[in-house]
Amino acid sequence: MSMQRSVGTTVGPGTNTVADATSNFDALDKLKDFLTGVTAGNPVALPVIERWTVLKDDVITAPTPSVSGNRELYLRGPGLSGTDAIFVNIKALDSISSNVFQWKISMATGFDGGQTFDNQPGATPFASWLTLDRFPAGMPFWFIASGRRFICIFKVVTTYVACYAGWYLPYATPTEFPYPGYLGGNTSEFGNRVDTTNYEMGNFYDAPVKDFNEATGSLRHRDGTWKSVGSYNSSTGAIRPSSVTQVNAFIQPFDWRRSAITPEYFLINNADGSYPVFPTVLYTEQSGGNVYGELDGVCYTPSRGNSTESTITIGSDVYLVIDNVYRATEAYVAILLK
Amino acid sequence: MAKQTATNLTSIDAIISAFVTFAAANAGFTNNGTVVIGSDTLYRLSRTTATITTHWGFRNETIVQTSRSDNGITSRMMTVLPTAANWDTVSLGQRKKSRTGFFDLIPNYPSYTFYADGTNAYAVIEVRTNLFTYLCIGNITKIGTFTGGAFLQATDDLQSVGVWEGYQQVGGNSPRNNNALFSTRGVTSAFLYANYVRHHTTGGTLDFMRFGGQDSLGDQNFGCGSLPPMAGSIGNFVSIVDVNDCQLNYWARPFHAAPSPTTLRSPIFVPYVFRQDSATLRARCIGFVENFGAVNMSSLNPKDLVNTDWRVFPLGQKSGDNTVGPVTGIYGYAFKEIP
Numbered sequence: 001m002s003m004q005r006s007v008g009t010t011v012g013p014g015t016n017t018v019a020d021a022t023s024n025f026d027a028l029d030k031l032k033d034f035l036t037g038v039t040a041g042n043p044v045a046l047p048v049i050e051r052w053t054v055l056k057d058d059v060i061t062a063p064t065p066s067v068s069g070n071r072e073l074y075l076r077g078p079g080l081s082g083t084d085a086i087f088v089n090i091k092a093l094d095s096i097s098s099n100v101f102q103w104k105i106s107m108a109t110g111f112d113g114g115q116t117f118d119n120q121p122g123a124t125p126f127a128s129w130l131t132l133d134r135f136p137a138g139m140p141f142w143f144i145a146s147g148r149r150f151i152c153i154f155k156v157v158t159t160y161v162a163c164y165a166g167w168y169l170p171y172a173t174p175t176e177f178p179y180p181g182y183l184g185g186n187t188s189e190f191g192n193r194v195d196t197t198n199y200e201m202g203n204f205y206d207a208p209v210k211d212f213n214e215a216t217g218s219l220r221h222r223d224g225t226w227k228s229v230g231s232y233n234s235s236t237g238a239i240r241p242s243s244v245t246q247v248n249a250f251i252q253p254f255d256w257r258r259s260a261i262t263p264e265y266f267l268i269n270n271a272d273g274s275y276p277v278f279p280t281v282l283y284t285e286q287s288g289g290n291v292y293g294e295l296d297g298v299c300y301t302p303s304r305g306n307s308t309e310s311t312i313t314i315g316s317d318v319y320l321v322i323d324n325v326y327r328a329t330e331a332y333v334a335i336l337l338k
Numbered sequence: 339m340a341k342q343t344a345t346n347l348t349s350i351d352a353i354i355s356a357f358v359t360f361a362a363a364n365a366g367f368t369n370n371g372t373v374v375i376g377s378d379t380l381y382r383l384s385r386t387t388a389t390i391t392t393h394w395g396f397r398n399e400t401i402v403q404t405s406r407s408d409n410g411i412t413s414r415m416m417t418v419l420p421t422a423a424n425w426d427t428v429s430l431g432q433r434k435k436s437r438t439g440f441f442d443l444i445p446n447y448p449s450y451t452f453y454a455d456g457t458n459a460y461a462v463i464e465v466r467t468n469l470f471t472y473l474c475i476g477n478i479t480k481i482g483t484f485t486g487g488a489f490l491q492a493t494d495d496l497q498s499v500g501v502w503e504g505y506q507q508v509g510g511n512s513p514r515n516n517n518a519l520f521s522t523r524g525v526t527s528a529f530l531y532a533n534y535v536r537h538h539t540t541g542g543t544l545d546f547m548r549f550g551g552q553d554s555l556g557d558q559n560f561g562c563g564s565l566p567p568m569a570g571s572i573g574n575f576v577s578i579v580d581v582n583d584c585q586l587n588y589w590a591r592p593f594h595a596a597p598s599p600t601t602l603r604s605p606i607f608v609p610y611v612f613r614q615d616s617a618t619l620r621a622r623c624i625g626f627v628e629n630f631g632a633v634n635m636s637s638l639n640p641k642d643l644v645n646t647d648w649r650v651f652p653l654g655q656k657s658g659d660n661t662v663g664p665v666t667g668i669y670g671y672a673f674k675e676i677p
Contacts, residue, residue, distance in 0.1 A: 171598070171603055172598065172601045176598075176601040223600075250591065252591055267621050267622070270481055270483075270623065270624070272483035272484065273482075274483075276482070278610075281592050281605075283591060283592040285594070285595050288599035289596065289598075289599070290595060290596075290598045290599065290600070291596045291597070291605050292598075
């Protein structure tokens with residue numbers, strides 16, 4: 001795995017000095033360069049065998065200060081051995097008139113250049129969205145990637161938006177679960193801006209769900225269907241919904257609202273002041289239940305006394321701690337910078 | 339892990355003796371020999387970790403309670419070498435003794451399996467075909483830095499001589515699944531009552547923290563049990579590995595969602611140990627137990643080898659006659675068998 005950060009941030013091993021992203025198009029360029037290994041002077045480039053392939057990069061409309069942009073990027077990840085094929089597609093929507101600047105992210109099980117973005121083979125039935133911005137002042141970012149999956153974190157002023165695309169770590173063999181895909185953004189809603197402050201917003205590990213067919217996260221079951229994943233009902237309110245209903249699967253322990261026990265309030269730091277990290281487990285209770293596996297490099301950590309952009313060092317591993325979008329009082333995530 | 343097995347066991351003393359020898363040879367304990375308490379033999383181990391010495395004592399003791407006489411191992415962690423004179427001195431160790439009950443059964447016991455990983459030693463004792471009881475000792479793998487960390491895990495504890503606390507409260511008799519109430523308790527949280535971890539209290543004095551249950555004597559526990567830490571919690575204590583629930587709810591949700599109906603696989607859950615902070619009444623994670631975990635037994639049979647190198651056992655018996663021993667259904671332990 002490899003990690004890249006922009007100049008605006010100061011943590012993590014093996015960092016690069018790449019300029020902050022100034023728009024969602026620019027952010028996509030930077031991600032593309034990182035995943036394909038072309039970033040100049042990149043000291044932490046992905047190993048050659050794990051570099052992703054661009055299947056198609058279609059700039060439908062190039063944005064200018066007065067013109068909206070529209071672009072589709074189709075990527076294929078090779079896995080860790082170079083023999084897998086993991087398909088992630090990103091549509092950069094840049095609408096001046098609507099004041100919307102988002103990535104629409106989809107996963108698929110194949111690529112068909114003759115098909116539209118929404119009709120790729122085995123595609124997720126609903127997309128995940130990442131809210132970005134045109135932001136000349138620059139959005140610091142972190143990219144953490146392997147041949148199996150990538151994680152993007154962007155900081156826009158004080159809001160952290162994140163996405164995960166690729167494979168999770170399944171509790172099964174490749175034969176049993178041959179395509180363990182997980183996709184998540186920071187909202188299930190088209191049209192949200194990065195400065196939206198309601199419960200339609202929430203990063204992929206602790207995210208809102210609108211219904212079975214519109215969720216921030218989705219995972220691929222063994223039978224080929226994609227399951228909605230989330231922690232709470234999507235809401236335009238400012239208070240976290242206390243329930244989650246039309247959802248197929250959850251991420252433990254971020255789904256704490258389902259229980260009277262609320263780990264971000266009950267758990268604190270370690271006896272010596274350091275912080276623990278715990279794995280994030282994907283599971284469902286439907287159809288007899290299923291515990292799928294863990295998000296790769298994504299951990300829960302107590303928020304009490306913790307602070308965003310702090311780091312947790314355990315052995316040689318360094319984790320970056322961030323808020324969930326604009327919310328500093330909820331459960332924190334610790335992303336392994338490796 | 340080192341492993342040792344035997345079959346057709348003719349006495350509890352022989353089991354304890356073999357376990358003590360095995361733990362000393364494979365988990366870094368010092369064998370301090372035996373002393374006699376009344377007609378019983380007390381077996382003793384010790385270990386010094388970071389200048390702190392902890393002693394473990396094990397006694398083959400028959401407990402007469404109400405109309406029933408039960409066999410089993412009474413065990414205790416202490417700050418001094420256990421002797422006949424100090425074995426019952428409360429201030430010198432665990433406030434309550436731990437108990438590995440044999441469910442009224444008498445020899446011949448079918449088998450035992452011992453595991454050791456250099457630090458911890460685990461005894462899985464089959465007291466009747468596919469009915470198990472446990473005794474585990476060692477040091478947790480710490481998360482964060484603190485003094486202590488020695489642990490003892492059994493299956494029940496003794497409130498006082500002749501009274502099993504957990505079972506006495508609910509079942510009224512012995513460690514058997516002999517009525518509906520007890521059956522409910524047995525399936526949820528009754529099986530980890532006897533667990534202790536040694537830890538500092540607020541004042542910096544080493545103490546033995548009991549975990550995994552709640553009693554009526556003010557020695558409350560929380561956490562992995564069903565009692566949230568905010569509810570009347572006083573003082574310092576630790577909690578853990580209750581297959582019913584825990585601070586992170588791994589047990590409450592994913593545990594019950596396992597195994598996969600399509601792969602029949604069931605993950606092995608890490609037994610995190612939590613301790614309550616008296617100032618905030620919040621929980622701290624202080625570590626976990628290596629090479630040991632909880633597993634959903636729905637698609638597994640006792641003694642199955644899963645995920646290449648994990649051997650699984652039910653907490654009591656997966657199914658069967660609940661007048662002989664607790665029926666614990668989906669709840670099981672897993673021990674890593676091969677390094």
